[in-house]
Amino acid sequence: MQAAYLRDELQEYLRAVREKVCSVCSERPPGGPPCLPLGKHCGIELHLDKIVEIVRRVHSEQLEPYGETLHREVCTFCPNRETYAECPCPMESLLELAVEAIEAVEAGKRSAQ
Ligand code: SF4
Ligand code: SF4
Structure with a gap:
């Protein structure tokens, strides 16, 4: 069950991700997003609520703590994962x-x- 703040505020994070991430994504299909x-x-796209929750919780100067937590809490349970080397999504390369x-x-909030 999503926390209430995520249900209410996810659109704001989604807009920021669309603008700063999806706009430069090399895996964006023609016509996307939404993908x-x-x-x-x-x-x-699929795990944005969890990614937002992790970023809020980890809040580090380094990228590694975000990556480690995402791998442990998102990728481990991702139904799309085949192998970490051949993931069918660009989350790894666009994580930063x-x-x-x-x-x-x-920061704006x-x-x-
Ligand atoms: S594949 Fe993912 S990161 Fe790329 S445009 Fe689509 S939703 Fe955004
Ligand atoms: S496809 Fe791979 S990188 Fe993307 S969320 Fe799933 S396990 Fe993580």
């Missing part, structure tokens, strides 16, 4: 941009308080 209706099973996009939303 799932086009047959592209992307973790950034995704973290930056979500952290930027967080903090400065507005």
Whole structure:
């Protein structure tokens, strides 16, 4: 069950991810995003609620803690995973941009308080 803040606020994070991540994604199918209706099973789209929750919780200066937590809590249970070497999604290569996009939303919220 999603936390209430994720249900209510996920659209804001999704907009940031679309702008900063999907716009430069080399795996974006013609006409996407959204990519799932086009047959592209992307973790950034499918697991965005969990990715946002992890970024909020980890909040590190380094990328590694985000990556480790995502692998442990998202990729381990991902039904799309074949092998880590042949994942059918660009989450690995775009992780840094995704973290930056979500952290930027967080920074905006903090400065507005
Ligand atoms: S494949 Fe993923 S990261 Fe790329 S455009 Fe689609 S949803 Fe965005
Ligand atoms: S296991 Fe692979 S396909 Fe699934 S979210 Fe992680 S990187 Fe994407």
